[in-house]
Amino acid sequence: MLLSTYGSRGDVEPLVGLAVRLRELGAEVRVCAPPDEDFARRLEGVGVPLVPVSRSARAWTKEAPPAAGLPQRAAEVIAGQFVALTEAAGGCDVLVATGMIPAAAGALSVAEMLGIQSVSVTFQQLTLPASHRRPLAYPGRPLPPEVTDNRTLWDLDAQNIDALFGEALNINRTAAGMAPVDNVRDYVIGDRPWLATDPVLDPWQETPDLAVVQTGAWLLPDERPLPADLVAFLDAGAPPVYVGFGSMPMHASTDVGQVAVEAVRAQGRRIVIGRGWADLALSDGRDDCFAVGEANHQALFSRVAAVVHHGGAGTTTTATRAGAPQVVVPQLADQPYWAGRVAELGIGAAHDGPTPTFESLSAALTTALTDETRARATAVSGTIRADGATVAAKLLLDAISRERPGVCA
Numbered sequence: 001m002l003l004s005t006y007g008s009r010g011d012v013e014p015l016v017g018l019a020v021r022l023r024e025l026g027a028e029v030r031v032c033a034p035p036d037e038d039f040a041r042r043l044e045g046v047g048v049p050l051v052p053v054s055r056s057a058r059a060w061t062k063e064a065p066p067a068a069g070l071p072q073r074a075a076e077v078i079a080g081q082f083v084a085l086t087e088a089a090g091g092c093d094v095l096v097a098t099g100m101i102p103a104a105a106g107a108l109s110v111a112e113m114l115g116i117q118s119v120s121v122t123f124q125q126l127t128l129p130a131s132h133r134r135p136l137a138y139p140g141r142p143l144p145p146e147v148t149d150n151r152t153l154w155d156l157d158a159q160n161i162d163a164l165f166g167e168a169l170n171i172n173r174t175a176a177g178m179a180p181v182d183n184v185r186d187y188v189i190g191d192r193p194w195l196a197t198d199p200v201l202d203p204w205q206e207t208p209d210l211a212v213v214q215t216g217a218w219l220l221p222d223e224r225p226l227p228a229d230l231v232a233f234l235d236a237g238a239p240p241v242y243v244g245f246g247s248m249p250m251h252a253s254t255d256v257g258q259v260a261v262e263a264v265r266a267q268g269r270r271i272v273i274g275r276g277w278a279d280l281a282l283s284d285g286r287d288d289c290f291a292v293g294e295a296n297h298q299a300l301f302s303r304v305a306a307v308v309h310h311g312g313a314g315t316t317t318t319a320t321r322a323g324a325p326q327v328v329v330p331q332l333a334d335q336p337y338w339a340g341r342v343a344e345l346g347i348g349a350a351h352d353g354p355t356p357t358f359e360s361l362s363a364a365l366t367t368a369l370t371d372e373t374r375a376r377a378t379a380v381s382g383t384i385r386a387d388g389a390t391v392a393a394k395l396l397l398d399a400i401s402r403e404r405p406g407v408c409a
Contacts, residue, residue, distance in 0.1 A: 216388025244274020
């Protein structure tokens with residue numbers, strides 16, 4: 001099987017979990033993802049081959065192109081999918097397509113070209129049309145505030161996606177001898193998309209237009225030990241507050257690390273700073289702070305007083321399952337949604353806006369660090385499913401068996 005994505009760590013990590021479960025069930029698996037060193041190292045650690053596609057996602061993200069450059073960047077991603085996946089998918093029974101829409105569109109087109117089964121998967125539900133909520137807006141293409149009918153807005157969403165990605169997709173499809181696609185969004189979603197999120201953290205409201213398969217989040221128990229110096233820091237005092245923004249470059253706030261340190265210290269807490277793609281660093285040498293790079297978040301989050309993060313689906317799920325109170329400082333895309341879910345569940349606070357100040361972050365931490373929030377976070381952690389990757393793996397193998405009786409991998 002080929003699992004394909006292009007995006008950040010949050011797009012790659014779920015595929016690690018699915019790949020391991022598929023291998024346990026006897027399937028051969030490859031993962032097609034950006035050639036970033038941390039992605040390659042993570043997959044190598046579980047014995048799954050990485051097929052590199054296009055260029056570094058971290059470099060792509062840090063360049064932060066203007067909205068006008070998005071179609072050109074998408075064209076690069078789609079072309080990369082056609083080149084890498086056409087070879088990598090040879091002999092595969094199923095292709096699983098995830099990641100940003102142009103990457104998924106390219107991957108699904110390769111599967112169509114090669115005549116193999118495909119499954120479209122999303123790690124958040126906000127790109128799935130639903131009449132009860134508005135779609136996300138794309139950079140440079142705001143949704144008209146005067147339009148309140150959600151169905152009209154979803155029609156505009158489809159038009160915006162076609163304008164951004166349709167030409168690049170169809171150039172590659174035509175070159176491969178395939179018919180053009182006239183609705184990129186609906187082509188990617190299909191009529192039976194998979195939603196790889198936890199139903200407690202991310203409840204899907206049934207809609208007559210889509211037969212969504214919610215598998216649960218694709219989690220893999222992380223057995224990696226924490227670095228010895230980090231363990232020594234954790235053991236030396238009360239549980240600290242973790243602050244990290246994952247794959248977000250944090251363009252809007254270059255001093256976010258210092259703001260966070262000051263706000264956490266004001267609460268009388270120690271701090272662990274996750275460097276992430278923003279390269280957050282400590283501004284002084286005081287012994288109440290510790291900076292860490294790549295680390296086992298499952299183990300780390302179970303030992304902290306709270307987690308301050310950007311609201312990526314993976315980080316939110318990991319923190320929730322660890323029972324850690326959260327402060328979500330959303331930057332873009334689906335992150336305000338996850339911030340809202342954390343607040344609605346009573347397991348933390350949603351920061352208002354992407355740029356924290358000492359005052360705003362202090363207020364959010366005050367909420368997150370209460371005994372009530374801690375108790376609620378502990379209670380909700382026990383409801384988060386751990387079998388999503390196994391569910392998905394079995395569904396994929398069942399699909400192969402139906403298509404090719406007697407074949408299980």
